[in-house]
């Protein structure tokens with residue numbers, strides 16, 4: 001995939017941008033960049049598939065919003081996790097025009113990508129990229145959210161049909177939607193693009 005258009009759009013919106021052909025190279029890069037820091041994560045299959053939590057736990061102090069991983073990688077403290085030096089997450093969709101869409105049920109992930117940390121890394125595989133803002137919103141609501149509901153065994157209609165019904169299920173996972181329109185003031189933000197399919 002050619003990242004030229006999306007890279008230009010992201011840079012125009014104020015983000016630092018790096019791109020990699022392989023997830024392994026991106027993981028090595030982040031492992032070098034993040035050293036001796038306090039680090040937290042948003043729930044992200046992308047980061048798990050890259051083995052980043054385990055890599056970073058070897059030489060950083062992890063503070064997690066919940067027990068997200070089978071292994072004990074760090075302290076679990078939802079409040080402290082909101083103010084670590086570094087926060088890593090993915091998004092549910094990235095428009096080629098630069099907007100990033102994320103859907104959250106608890107809120108810690110969308111809150112942390114916008115406030116509270118010195119630096120935020122948004123790690124995004126090529127499958128998350130949509131042609132424009134409208135298609136990115138559609139992807140987040142009709143691909144990412146239903147697949148996540150299914151993965152988490154939620155009793156929601158989308159887990160059965162594979163598309164959003166804007167449900168009123170008690171287990172609805174879509175409770176907050178964030179749109180990043182540009183780099184937030186007062187913190188560094190870097191988008192890490194990877195030319196592989198990662199996450200949902």
Ligand code: SF4
Pocket residue numbers: 141145146149156157158159163164165166167168169171172173174
């Ligand atoms: S609103 Fe309900 S049906 Fe739609 S994606 Fe979210 S959980 Fe699924």
